[in-house]
Amino acid sequence: MLNLKSSTTLFKSLVVSGLLLSALAPQAHAQDAAEKGYEIAKRSDESDRGFKDHKVKMQMILRNAAGQEDVRDMRFSVKEEPNPDLGDKSLIIFDTPKDISGSALLSHAKILEPDDQWLFIPEDEMIKRISSRNKSGPFFGSEFAYEDFTAQELNKYKYKYLRQEACPNVPELTCDVVERYPQYERSGYARQIGWVDTTDFQNRKIEFYNRADSLIKSLDFLDYKQYEGKFWRPHLMKMVNHQTGKSTDLVYGPYSFDNGLTENDFVKGVLETLY
Amino acid sequence: MDIRQLLCGLALGAAALTTSTAAQAGDWYIKGFMGTEIRAYTQDAKWQGQVNNPDISLILNPEFRYKSEDRKHRVNIIPYMRATTVDPERSHGDMREAYYMYLGNNFDVLVGANKVFWGVTESVHLVNIINQIDLVEDPDQEDYLGQPMLQLATQQDWGRITAYMMPYFRERNLQGTEGRLRARLPYDTDKATYESGAEEWHPDLALRYSHFIGDFDIGLSYFHGTGREPTFNITSEGKLRPHYSLINQGGVDFQYTTGAWLWKLESIIREGQGKTFGAAVGGFEYSFYQIFESDMDLGVLLEYQYDGRDDDAPVTIANNDFFAGARLAFNDVDDTEILAGFTFDQENQDSFISVEGERRLGDDYSVELRARFITGADEGEDLYEFARDDYVQLRLARYF
Numbered sequence: 001m002l003n004l005k006s007s008t009t010l011f012k013s014l015v016v017s018g019l020l021l022s023a024l025a026p027q028a029h030a031q032d033a034a035e036k037g038y039e040i041a042k043r044s045d046e047s048d049r050g051f052k053d054h055k056v057k058m059q060m061i062l063r064n065a066a067g068q069e070d071v072r073d074m075r076f077s078v079k080e081e082p083n084p085d086l087g088d089k090s091l092i093i094f095d096t097p098k099d100i101s102g103s104a105l106l107s108h109a110k111i112l113e114p115d116d117q118w119l120f121i122p123e124d125e126m127i128k129r130i131s132s133r134n135k136s137g138p139f140f141g142s143e144f145a146y147e148d149f150t151a152q153e154l155n156k157y158k159y160k161y162l163r164q165e166a167c168p169n170v171p172e173l174t175c176d177v178v179e180r181y182p183q184y185e186r187s188g189y190a191r192q193i194g195w196v197d198t199t200d201f202q203n204r205k206i207e208f209y210n211r212a213d214s215l216i217k218s219l220d221f222l223d224y225k226q227y228e229g230k231f232w233r234p235h236l237m238k239m240v241n242h243q244t245g246k247s248t249d250l251v252y253g254p255y256s257f258d259n260g261l262t263e264n265d266f267v268k269g270v271l272e273t274l275y
Numbered sequence: 276m277d278i279r280q281l282l283c284g285l286a287l288g289a290a291a292l293t294t295s296t297a298a299q300a301g302d303w304y305i306k307g308f309m310g311t312e313i314r315a316y317t318q319d320a321k322w323q324g325q326v327n328n329p330d331i332s333l334i335l336n337p338e339f340r341y342k343s344e345d346r347k348h349r350v351n352i353i354p355y356m357r358a359t360t361v362d363p364e365r366s367h368g369d370m371r372e373a374y375y376m377y378l379g380n381n382f383d384v385l386v387g388a389n390k391v392f393w394g395v396t397e398s399v400h401l402v403n404i405i406n407q408i409d410l411v412e413d414p415d416q417e418d419y420l421g422q423p424m425l426q427l428a429t430q431q432d433w434g435r436i437t438a439y440m441m442p443y444f445r446e447r448n449l450q451g452t453e454g455r456l457r458a459r460l461p462y463d464t465d466k467a468t469y470e471s472g473a474e475e476w477h478p479d480l481a482l483r484y485s486h487f488i489g490d491f492d493i494g495l496s497y498f499h500g501t502g503r504e505p506t507f508n509i510t511s512e513g514k515l516r517p518h519y520s521l522i523n524q525g526g527v528d529f530q531y532t533t534g535a536w537l538w539k540l541e542s543i544i545r546e547g548q549g550k551t552f553g554a555a556v557g558g559f560e561y562s563f564y565q566i567f568e569s570d571m572d573l574g575v576l577l578e579y580q581y582d583g584r585d586d587d588a589p590v591t592i593a594n595n596d597f598f599a600g601a602r603l604a605f606n607d608v609d610d611t612e613i614l615a616g617f618t619f620d621q622e623n624q625d626s627f628i629s630v631e632g633e634r635r636l637g638d639d640y641s642v643e644l645r646a647r648f649i650t651g652a653d654e655g656e657d658l659y660e661f662a663r664d665d666y667v668q669l670r671l672a673r674y675f
Contacts, residue, residue: 062608070608070638098674099641100610101306114534116487124417125392129492133535134564137572141608264381268487269435272428273376273383275340 030160037159037178040196045084045154047201051231053079053261057253062142065245072096072140079261087111087153089266093274094140102275106266107132111155112184120271127271136188143217143239143248147187148208156184162193167204169220173197175204200224202232217241228257301343307353308641310334310672317648321663322459324452332359334672336371349376351389353421357412364451364464365411370421382429388421391439393483393496395530395539396556398578398598398618402526402541404498405481407445414456414647414661415629420445434486441479444469444501447517455664462507463514469501470520470547477501477521494528502548504589522547535562539578549587556580556593560602570607576600576616592657595621609635625652625659643670 055077062070073095081088087109094103102122109115115132135147157180167175175195182189190213195205202224208217223235237250264270315329334357341350353372359365374387391405406419422445428437446467450457471477479500486493502524505517524545531538542555558578566573577600580593600616611634618627628650633643648665652658 064608097610097635097638098306099308099635099672101674116490116532125390127392129395129487129530129532129537131532131535131537131562134562134572137564138570138606141606141610263432264430267430267435268492269428269430269485272435273378 033161034159036161037180040161040176040178040201041154041157041159041180041194044196044201044203048231049080049082051080051228052258053077054227054231054233054255054257055259055261056233056255059249059251060140060142061249061251063247063249070097070141077259077261077265079263079266081109084154085111087115087150089263090150091266091270104271104274106268106271107150108266109150109153111153114185115150118268118271120274122275125272127268129268133186135184135186143241143246144250145188147182147184147189148219148239157182157192164198167195167197169204169222170197173199173204200226200232202234216243227255231257301341301348303339303341305337305339306675307337308334308672308674309336310670312668312670314666314668316455316663317665317667318663320455321660322457322461324461325455325457326361326453328361330359330361330365330455332357332365334670347378349378350374351376362411362451362454364449365454367409367411367448369409371419372421381431382427385424385426385428388423389426390419390421391426393485393494393526394528394541395492395494396528396541396558396578397539397560397576397600398558398616399556399580399593400541401543401554401556402494402496402528404496404503404524404526405439405441407447407503409448411448411450411454413645420448434484437483439479439481439483441481441500442476444475444477444479444519446475446519447503447505449517455666456661458507458515458660460509460513460515463510463512463516467505467517467519468508469518471501475501490532492530492532494526496524496526496528498522498524498526502545502589504548506548506587506589520548535564536560545584545588548589549585552583552585552588554580554582554584554591554593558598570605572604572606574602574604576602580618590657592620592627593618597621605634611635620657623652623656625656626650627658639674641672641674643672644668645670 057075060072060074075093075095078088078090090107092105094100104120106118107115117130117132119128119130121128136145139146139149160179162177162179164174164176167173175197178194178196180192180194188210189208190211191209193207194203196202197204203221205221206219207215210216218240220238221234222238224232225235226232233252233255235252238247240247312332312334313329319327336355339352351372351374354368355371356368357366370388372389374385374389376383376385392403394400394403406422408416409418409420410416412418422441423443425440426437428435449462449464452461469475477500481496481498484495500521501519502522505519507515508518510516522545524543526543528541537560539559540557542553544551544553556578558576560574560576562572562574564572578598580596580598582591582594584591596618598616598618600614603613605611613632615630620626628648630646633641635641645668649658649662652662
């Protein structure tokens with residue numbers, strides 16, 4: 001049996017040899033960066049484990065390059081899926097624009113396969129199963145793509161740790177900067193660079209690079225508040241498209257957690273009873 | 276307007292209102308739209324009595340909705356009114372919805388008039404049978420009259436089952452003598468006849484099961500009662516009098532969603548109108564996303580329609596036809612969308628062309644353009660009677 005001192009020595013030598021190895025072998029270094037990146041993303045993901053469900057009202061403000069605004073109001077509810085190999089279930093109900101008021105989008109997120117999605121159209125009392133292949137298309141005319149909403153599951157990406165620095169929009173916090181690469185099909189992005197703070201492990205900013213690897217959009221997560229003593233939620237998300245000058249703000253009201261939502265609140269049949 | 280229906284709806288609404296307000300404080304909200312519409316025909320009318328003038332309409336469609344605080348009690352009251360300049364039969368009102376609904380944990384109960392839609396296909400809605408078609412609204416048969424019903428539904432892990440009991444039958448709204456888009460002989464809209472001795476009070480029943488398994492969505496349905504499609508008898512005054520038969524109908528609707536493909540199938544078997552027959556419509560919608568590096572999506576649709584009914588059954592034009600369509604969604608802030616469709620009859624070579632476009636104008640307005648054309652319909656063919664009723668229609672709606 002090793003005594004404490006020798007185990008410390010052993011540890012040191014392991015670290016030293018590890019450093020040497022990584023200096024000598026860039027492959028091993030890359031593996032470390034991937035692992036570290038994954039660990040940071042996982043820690044962030046785990047900080048949100050156990051929220052069960054949440055409901056929130058939100059406003060989507062679409063701004064064109066000239067600064068003209070269009071506003072949409074919607075309600076958003078999410079049920080957590082405890083198994084990390086499956087995705088969360090979510091329901092978005094539109095209150096405005098008035099002509100589509102009552103429309104609803106039900107999503108069953110998957111990890112690498114396409115999500116299951118149904119649209120409810122109140123005018124015709126019609127439920128339509130829709131294709132979720134259109135990952136990179138605009139979400140209801142906004143600067144958010146469908147995948148920006150649905151692709152927040154840990155295992156949808158591979159990761160690479162880049163560096164540590166002050167968080168871009170909260171300089172008093174330190175951020176880990178992690179690059180991530182979508183693993184699901186038909187993403188519009190080659191990569192994304194994310195800033196995750198080292199205090200609360202929350203996403204602070206994401207930069208999106210298109211398939212041609214040029215920076216197209218950036219998303220700032222602002223106005224974080226804590227609920228139930230552990231779950232952090234941003235109350236303003238600002239997406240700016242650097243190529244078109246358009247932007248979209250998502251302004252969230254207060255969240256309510258643990259509303260007792262069940263599987264039956266997120267089945268196709270429920271769409272018939274919402275409106 | 277059918278006064279009994281209106282009164283029935285109002286009574287139900289009032290009863291529901293009392294029940295729900297007694298049960299729990301909640302919120303009423305009022306929304307809906309008012310609109311003006313002009314429909315201009317490109318040719319002079321073919322049949323005696325029809326008017327050539329464009330049809331100008333005012334439409335009012337308010338929605339009164341109540342939801343209790345605990346969301347268990349709901350009331351919807353949605354009247355619909357259209358006043359037009361040409362055809363008095365097209366000036367009409369209806370209770371699209373007037374119901375009270377209770378939502379339990381895995382069941383719900385609805386009493387009153389409601390609109391129900393079943394099915395998946397684009398070109399024809401075979402399995403959709405609960406609501407009567409409001410034919411004077413639009414020849415596309417996608418507008419429906421509110422159907423009085425008691426509806427019981429349960430949601431289980433294995434799907435949703437709904438039972439409908441319908442105590443009162445709604446007659447199809449048909450064009451008046453002045454109206455376009457009618458048959459050669461005018462309709463006798465006052466005196467429908469029924470197979471059932473109880474006439475419009477025959478209790479109709481329906482059952483529906485719907486669920487999804489992975490990429491598959493499936494619906495099964497059964498209907499027993501007075502069929503919504505009329506046959507016509509010629510009266511001594513030379514008018515077409517609608518007759519409604521008792522029918523049994525089983526239906527299945529199915530969709531397989533894979534990648535950018537939606538594969539769709541609807542099929543029915545119906546007994547009670549001529550010889551028992553089957554009908555089916557099937558096809559696909561395939562989407563090209565972000566075409567030409569824009570935000571626009573283009574969907575292409577192809578469906579085949581088959582119907583095996585004989586001459587004793589109500590006439591259908593969708594008996595051996597191909598439908599090809601294209602849907603262009605701009606994905607812009609105004610939700611601009613254009614849908615164009617072409618239905619081609621394999622046997623008679625006549626065809627029907629429809630183009631619909633709509634977009635929002637600011638926060639409160641929307642504009643919609645519809646154009647419909649019939650080509651190649653010779654005497655004796657399905658669409659011949661409407662061959663000169665091509666039209667272009669523009670609607671401006673204000674939402675409140």
